[in-house]
Amino acid sequence: MSTPTVTEDSAAALIARFLKARGVDRVFALCGGHIMPTWMRLDAEGIRIIDVRDERAAVYMAHAHAELTGGLGVALVTAGPGVTNAMTGLANAHVARAPVLVLSGTPPRAQEHRGALQDMNHCAFVAPLTRFARTVREPDLLLSALDEAVARALGQGGEPGPVFVDVPVDVLRARVSPAVQLPELFNPPPATVAGPDQAAVQRAVDVLWSAKRPLVISGRGARRAGPELVALLDRLGAVYLDTGESRGLVPESHPGVVAAMRGAVMQQADVVLTLGRRLDFQLAYGSPAVFGQARFVRIADCAAELRDNRRGAAELLADPAEALRALLQAAGERAPATDRVWAAGLREQHVARSTKLLQTMAAAPAGRDGRMHPNRVIAALREALPTDTVVVADGGDFLSFARVGLPADTYLDPGSLGCIGVGTPFGVAAALACPGRRVLVATGDGSFGFNAMELDTAVRHRVPVLVVVANNGSWAIEVRDQQETHGKVVGTHLQFADHAMLARALGAHGERVERAEDLPAAIARALAALDAGGPALLDVVVTPEAASSDAKSGLAWVPDLQPLAAWDEAEARWRAAS
Template identity: 35%
Template sequence: MNDRRPFLLRGADLLVSTLVDCGVTRIFSLSGNQIMPLYDACLGSGIEIVHVRHEAAAVFMAEGWAQLTGEVGVALVTAGPGAANAVGPLMSARQSETPLLLLSGDSPRAQDGMGAFQTLDQVAATAPFTKHSARVGSVPTLAHELRAALTLARAGRPGPVHLALPQDLLTQRAEGVPSSSRTAAATVPASERETARLAAEIAEARRPLIVTSGLFSPTRGGDLARRLGQRLAVPVVALESPRGLRDPAQPGLRQRMAEADLVISLGKSVDYMLDFGRATSADCGWIVVEPEDGAGEEAVRNLGPKLRRLIAADPRALAQGLADLPEAGCDAARRDWCARFGRRPAPPAPDETPGPIDSGLLCATLSDVLGADGGETILVSDGGEFGQWAQALVQADRRLINGPAGGIGGALGHAVAASLACPEARIAVASGDGSIGFHLAELETAVRAGAAFVVVIGNDRRWNAEHLLQLREFGPDRVHGCELSGARYDLVAAALGGTGAHVTCRSELRGALRRAFAAGGVVLVNVEIEGRAAPSGEEPEAAETAQPDG
């Protein structure tokens, strides 16, 4: 049964028809009393509901969907505890600058102040993590508030927005309520004069550097960063790792920053990821492009006299204008400067002799197998120490990672979204045995939704990042509390409808990964490893620590 109910036009129907008009085709959701009118309204609407096992996973899926498609990802959760469960991933989406709409059911307005079931000040709960959070006031304003929220999610510095939906508004009749017209995201364009001035300053510098957020990564920005660097003969670095200038995937970046004489920040906050501007020399000038008015206070505070000026403009529009300029010539010194960026850590040599597997060997082998068929590849990497190894060594056309917030546990949600958004892609999910436990039940969601990907667990039986921190900060006699068991995650995957494999030595690894990708569907490969510290990101030779023993 998928026929609409033409004799009813409720607030829920108005909301769903507005979503359809705005191009939404998929919602990630966990059901609950207050939002069931929306489930009913989605019947026959053309919107698919992907029903998840935890509200946080719905938000992670919406984040992954948005990053891969360029659309606003939509998550739908219920009131009270459901809305509270969804809050954590909003921080990740806010810091990764991902356009995302969280819709949450809410207690009826008619019961405000009466102690209603699952009542919660949702706006106060989500406001610190969103660009905009509001409780819809009436059915006549519903469509307008929804369109405005979707527009705001994309505008300026993209990010999550939230609308709380009182249950009685969803069931209230909506005949005669006018639909709201579409609104375009407001941008602050850069003038041709400003674009030309910035290009001239880059040309005059000896060692200029452009830093951007993950919006300019190949996953989200296509080839814009490459074209920009080529036109202006300048390195362009997209920062999206929580380790900032010590990103294991970009070794030596901190040292290169210290040598720059001009840094242009295209929408990248001058925050901890850029060491608050302290990594550059005292005579290095900074030009900061901010997409939103009044958002440059952080740059002023952190850079002090290094800041040459702030430019209020949309970073992507300005970058496009710069990339459309005639290609700049450069001398040998500039070419050498550009060539020092973009180097990846050297992977360990293949080793299939009997013996234990370490993090580096596992990730290097996964990279080889992932790219073996020549088709589109996607890496989904969680955080933690093993995640940093994967981000450093596994090569893919596009990737979804845990992002600047540094949270863990979102990889399975990202993977479900990646498979639904890119069904022809070959997808690898890299997770440690700690982070996989957050949303392991979403393997069942993936199977039910028809997703296909290979999960590779680097299982060192501990929370390795914290274990290493204890060793480093407190000494080996103070290491405790970070141990995990030898849990058989592969058997869990099989029990939830997927396929599992267990790998314990080098000679089994490559064959197991090949079989996993050939199997199709949802496959989890549980690999017992000797956990190592991830490459430091400080030196190009850092990845040599990944060399296996013997």
């Protein structure tokens, strides 16, 4: 049998050299014939391939890698079902605005549209989920397509997010002319962003420094502006709310942090500064029904985070860190009008609520079924893990407990798409991206099931990630909604499956824990397994009777106007009054 060769001057080799020149040291992938030339050339260039069990997980891992490193995440998936499997990952990266490059292949050009194996128009599928999608059929055009794709992924000139490039397999094997391999396409100059408009800076200063009750809310765009954000909070005396997109940016000890008073501060603020954050469903779309008569100041490096749902009294399209530095410089010695008594009172209430939560978590009573409360799991993890642990929270009900109870300097969760099942893939990528740090995946049993086989990936690549499954044998939020709204439970019960046995079968450390008093020792053994160079899983049986804050909020039954029942009622009253 004659097998086509893949030479060092092929398009596949060019892809590998391009990625290496752009600093890519690992690619998350699942093999297939249509991408094998690229696969082998990546290996030849010394780029590590993290081979996964499902293409969806490959894109999730690339997503988490991008979020944690601030660089480009790359996934390689095969044609047809490889691409369709990857689409959920693309959708999540699309909503999260994560810079992910997905590479694929197609049948040889001579076989297109003839019923070839896995012959599909991938770009038609993925175009709505990507910033750029192109099939490259001419070898000499590949390098410029890759350059444009990466620029779009990183948000150079637009909103960051996922991009897609596929190449027919005969093109991957074809020679690329040396004449088109221009150095600037491998190593372009750093992209520059225009500085903030000085008139807009002054408007923002006037609004913020005249506010009596200023609130700052950060998001994705603030991730590289932590020191500048803290400096603004210190100077302005504003209170602060993080979101899942930027959690850990401001230390919990900072006097501006008032996360436990989220509902009250959103109602009381007279000026709200959003820093690289959309006003999506998690922030009530910025509605006056929730934020009252507050004015907004919007700062972002892309338009999608600048004027969605509410326009600002001042708007700055600029790098957030640079914009904050400009604000502080323009304010000079001007004294802010912030009501320090108001801010201190909110902080005092936040601390009191947080302290009470800690006390109640550790003593949370078991359910009527005798199974432990999920907060006992959270409390034990808080006690055992270092403060710099990377926390990945996943699920519906258990995510709500973890989001409230687990502090984190570095945090990932399913994001605004609500894409449960990301936990184990995110955790694998996090442990690879953050060597030397503990990585915890705190997940519900339902969400764990989506990508449970990625434990196999963690074992094969000796990834030291701790997965803790809160096993309540149900889709708990939906069970509660069905009971309260419909009076009947249909298709939302699971079994109390032995996930620890699955972990052991795949070669990981696995333990099942059914008593709260056994948790500390089990966690210690799991951490020891991580130190030995592999993953560990704790399958912790918890009661399905515990109601999380999300279960109580009305989120599951999807109100008409707002995502939460209280906000929905406020929105209805506001619209009626208007």
